[in-house]
Amino acid sequence: xxxxxxxxxxxxxxxxxxxxxxxxxxxxxxxxxxxxxxxxxxxxxxxxxxxxxxxxxxxxxxxxxxxxxxxxxxxxxxxxxxxxxxxxxxxxxxxxxxxxxxxxxxxxxxxxxxxxxxxxxxxxxxxxxxxxxxxxxxxxxxxxxxxxxxxxxxxxxxxxxxxxxxxxxxxxxxxxxxxxxxxxxxxxxxxxxxxxxxxxxxxxxxxxxxxxxxxxxxxxxxxxxxxxxxxxxxxxxxxxxxxxxxxxxxxxxxxxxxxxxxxxxxxxxxxxxxxxxxxxxxxxxxxxxxxx
Amino acid sequence: xxxxxxxxxxxxxxxxxxxxxxxxxxxxxxxxxxxxxxxxxxxxxxxxxxxxxxxxxxxxxxxxxxxxxxxxxxxxxxxxxxxxxxxxxxxxxxxxxxxxxxxxxxxxxxxxxxxxxxxxxxxxxxxxxxxxxxxxxxxxxxxxxxxxxxxxxxxxxxxxxxxxxxxxxxxxxxxxxxxxxxxxxxxxxxxxxxxxxxxxxxxxxxxxxxx
Numbered sequence: 001x002x003x004x005x006x007x008x009x010x011x012x013x014x015x016x017x018x019x020x021x022x023x024x025x026x027x028x029x030x031x032x033x034x035x036x037x038x039x040x041x042x043x044x045x046x047x048x049x050x051x052x053x054x055x056x057x058x059x060x061x062x063x064x065x066x067x068x069x070x071x072x073x074x075x076x077x078x079x080x081x082x083x084x085x086x087x088x089x090x091x092x093x094x095x096x097x098x099x100x101x102x103x104x105x106x107x108x109x110x111x112x113x114x115x116x117x118x119x120x121x122x123x124x125x126x127x128x129x130x131x132x133x134x135x136x137x138x139x140x141x142x143x144x145x146x147x148x149x150x151x152x153x154x155x156x157x158x159x160x161x162x163x164x165x166x167x168x169x170x171x172x173x174x175x176x177x178x179x180x181x182x183x184x185x186x187x188x189x190x191x192x193x194x195x196x197x198x199x200x201x202x203x204x205x206x207x208x209x210x211x212x213x214x215x216x217x218x219x220x221x222x223x224x225x226x227x228x229x230x231x232x233x234x235x236x237x238x239x240x241x242x243x244x245x246x247x248x249x250x251x252x253x254x255x256x257x258x259x260x261x262x263x264x265x266x267x268x269x270x271x272x273x274x275x276x277x278x279x280x281x282x283x284x285x286x287x288x289x290x291x292x
Numbered sequence: 293x294x295x296x297x298x299x300x301x302x303x304x305x306x307x308x309x310x311x312x313x314x315x316x317x318x319x320x321x322x323x324x325x326x327x328x329x330x331x332x333x334x335x336x337x338x339x340x341x342x343x344x345x346x347x348x349x350x351x352x353x354x355x356x357x358x359x360x361x362x363x364x365x366x367x368x369x370x371x372x373x374x375x376x377x378x379x380x381x382x383x384x385x386x387x388x389x390x391x392x393x394x395x396x397x398x399x400x401x402x403x404x405x406x407x408x409x410x411x412x413x414x415x416x417x418x419x420x421x422x423x424x425x426x427x428x429x430x431x432x433x434x435x436x437x438x439x440x441x442x443x444x445x446x447x448x449x450x451x452x453x454x455x456x457x458x459x460x461x462x463x464x465x466x467x468x469x470x471x472x473x474x475x476x477x478x479x480x481x482x483x484x485x486x487x488x489x490x491x492x493x494x495x496x497x498x499x500x501x502x503x
Contacts, residue, residue: 151438151442168443186450205450226453
């Protein structure tokens with residue numbers, strides 16, 4: 001009886017204690033900033049949402065967990081840094097901060113996290129995002145985008161002029177992108193769905209590579225995978241010079257119905273123009289019509 | 293490197309895995325073939341680079357002694373804790389009093405913790421990438437361990453690809469496409485090893501030394 005009563009008392013204490021600990025500290029900071037300066041953001045865990053806006057100000061809102069010592073926000077000339085600093089010696093996963101940061105849309109931004117997810121939108125200049133295991137999402141019209149993760153998935157959406165995306169095991173999804181694409185993984189899949197892609201280099205060791213969209217005359221597109229399959233979905237009126245090569249996989253062109261296995265195959269689609277090369281070792285290579 | 297050179301032998305040559313006669317033959321060939329000399333140079337620099345990477349990260353403390361000390365002390369602690377549970381903790385009056393006391397204390401402190409972060413708290417924070425990050429205490433060292441495991445698994449994957457390419461090259465040593473793929477995979481491996489070391493450094497650098 002004593003045991004049960006004591007247990008009940010401690011259970012109530014536990015629930016109350018958890019509720020008290022879960023109370024995060026609100027963050028609400030703002031400073032004037034250059035309309036086209038650089039912004040560097042660092043956060044270990046939690047989430048970072050960066051939004052481009054028309055104001056000449058940087059605003060940081062959100063919550064910081066109990067393990068966060070401070071959100072260090074400094075502006076020096078045209079350079080701003082926002083860094084989530086953690087307390088020393090604390091335990092548990094309360095060192096996370098969930099921040100929404102509004103910055104001038106013409107800013108060049110660098111975001112670095114360990115497990116924190118990154119979400120960026122509305123920016124028009126260069127964007128450099130790096131996370132170890134957090135997911136990365138970017139949308140908008142950024143000019144020059146560089147993304148790097150170890151296991152985090154990457155989703156990019158929008159009229160990006162130049163993209164360089166790398167991951168070890170994360171999936172790279174580039175949707176509705178335009179411009180130049182450079183994507184590489186070890187085991188992660190690569191999916192590129194483009195509108196006006198002016199050049200692409202996609203390579204993986206075991207991840208599959210899927211590219212869908214029209215090609216630009218005179219541009220180069222190369223796809224390499226060791227054991228992953230490579231699939232190109234091209235419009236029926238594509239003009240391209242294609243070179244497919246696989247060591248032990250199958251190479252199939254369903255637009256022209258050519259099938260090669262273990263050999264090189266070169267052919268011209270339409271009047272030719274765009275240069276396409278597909279190389280695999282054991283992965284299959286497939287070109288098929290793009291269906292809307 | 294041209295068609296009559298044997299790329300496989302160069303790797304074995306650099307690895308010191310060839311019989312003496314074959315080694316001499318390749319050494320003679322290297323004197324007249326600049327491309328193979330360059331290839332051997334590249335393979336040697338690659339080996340040196342990989343060898344210079346750390347092969348193990350020793351634990352910061354003497355882990356085993358700590359575990360042994362704890363396991364040795366465990367039976368005594370267990371007996372003591374049972375006595376404590378019976379006499380004090382499990383007594384309902386004590387439990388209720390303790391719980392209510394803690395609740396009251398938290399209620400008094402809570403408003404302080406709800407205050408927004410003030411500018412004064414932000415002054416004096418020095419910069420530096422992930423300077424306050426302490427993986428050992430924050431997430432029980434899991435990120436570093438997980439990252440190392442992921443990278444290690446993928447380096448093995450690249451090694452496997454390299455192995456398959458070597459096997460394919462044994463079948464057809466003149467396939468330049470395979471040689472190109474092999475070079476690509478070697479470069480990828482070096483890049484992965486470098487990235488692993490960089491990530492480990494970044495995570496470890498922030499952990500203050502306790503000695």
